[in-house]
Amino acid sequence: MPSRELPFPLFDADNHLYETEDAFTRYLPEEYRGAIEYVQVRGRTKIAIRGQISDYIPNPTFEKVARPGAQEDYFKNGNPEGRSYREIVGKPMESIPAFREPGPRLELMDEQGIQRSLMFPTLASLLEERMRDVPELTHAAVHALNRWLDEVWSFNYRDRIFTAPVITLGIVEEAIRELEWCLERGARVVLIRPAPAYGIRGPRSIALPEFDPFWKMVEASGVLVAFHSSDSGYQRYTADWEGRQNEYLPFTLQPFREIGQWRAIEDTVASLICHGCLSRFPELKIATIETGASWVRPLLEKLAVTYKKMPHGFQEEPVEQMRRLIHVSPFIEDDMGALADLIGADRVLFGSDFPHPEGKADPISFVDDLAGLGDEAKAKIMGGNLSRLIPV
Template structure:
């Protein structure tokens, strides 16, 4: 399907959409006791700067998002296909109008979802993906800040509505196990269809923990019981500490100057290690109904992890009551980068575990979400339908009639 205006005869489900948070997303509902410990937006008279805890945070250098770059304008850069002689900085085009309402308003976004030919858009943070790492040394402030954020998210976007057009994923931190269970119960009561966790070690008062630590079993058990899956979306996982070991910076500044070596050293290590911790430390053995997904972390890590799990199980079979590679194939869904080798990914985990995600409206995503189909020429119609819709229906537990509505 090379014509971007052509559409399938069903409405796909986009597992990777984003909003641009307003300045008060983390403060509107924040407990006053944490006003000086959480997220603050400081205005010097000309610009806003994010201060998280007691430090300036550059995860998003312009937290007003005004101006913002054009959706999909960095496509060639992220494909690694910039023609010789083209100024790469010129690819970053800035929108000339005020921030579009669909970036911050649910009803306006629903209208865009309709125009794009989608059944459902699953929404993730932009600024919010850097907050937990910034607050890792203050666990009470972490839990209070994410609770306040989830209240804002439900108020402005709604975790789910009867039409299922927008599914907003609340953020959960496991740093305080008891508070994490309480937060899960709260968002489930508010109708959350999925939850969003950071792909990273869990910070704790006595040091970091594996996601597979048994202290987190009550959260995994509750989500499995509710049939609510977990999405691990790309964000600041703290892995730039690895780059710092090689002389780089240890702070995540996506649009600032940096050492190119950082990208090679860090790359997809966080999601690889996240899934390894879940499998090797037995989360899926103890909670066989749990479903998880990797969103916007690419897919090359899948092959390395499968190879390593196979070798480890052969070396220490008593460590694995079940085949760890099969656990990967059964419990983990992947929304790959659209430019990757998706045939190879299907061979590794099965076409039934591949999800469609456009990253709209980010500059590194697709300008037109349904153009994702252009990357699926090696697949047949039934396989394309699985990737574009049916796999998401299973992962999210959506009612099939709502997701299967014909494209009018």
């Protein structure tokens, strides 16, 4: 039974599945077979991308995982004792069918009191950065993953679990083909990395006119675009400050990295506005997921100052444009009332990050963090807003 009885339905904007070892390789074309491998390193299974062993996810098989919500207290109350990451996370658990398959997950959602959810892959977030200089491989690997997601989870499971296929934008024509393929199979949400797109001529913003054919199709389809936390490549810039190049390791405690951790989503949203994409396609549905809200006020302030100095550089007033078109799923440590005041309760989305350790062990308890808001705002944030974006 749910831990609480609420008078409105819940639509969780941030749920995750754990991929199996063949998720990337089952449908990978023969010419790219060696690009993604699972290898043994001192008795532990690791994933290797293009021959480079990655520690991005400590256990990429997900046979054992951190307990859901293991870091909830850490994120809400800090770490005054100076515990290590391992001490904070605690003892792992065996992965259960609900983390791997939609049927058992639906049963678990019923127990949790969750009516609908967006479902995102986990390990997929390492792919694009490690393949950025070979865009053809990136598109092939993403399509292979999407075929696996569609086969195992489907993109719309009983109008309750909406699994997000990945769209990479390195080659615009390939991105359009991938989007068409996903839409034909019922996708209601797509996952895009908050980062520049890497093509054969290098990186560039996904908001430039070159990508307009893609965004035109997105707008016409009504599909929700979720910019979800990922390896956006910013570790390369952090490494310059630290004097050493190293892999982005999200599950470590690194103060300098933490300071600028949300630059990627701030830059992505700023680009969508400053490069005119949201003005050219004003009906786009955009949500930022698992990127928190600490970047929202600073970006709004920067947009206001910039518009004051150079209004001719914008097609419309940028602050109101952001408030109208960008939906934000905050972290459990964010001030929900302040965010609702800043962008409006209509633009805030409940996301539990279940079953990841950074999120909620009991997703429905997110409503407790909305104690300062009225019932109408709570109903919108806990499900009404996302139901508007993905109606059934």
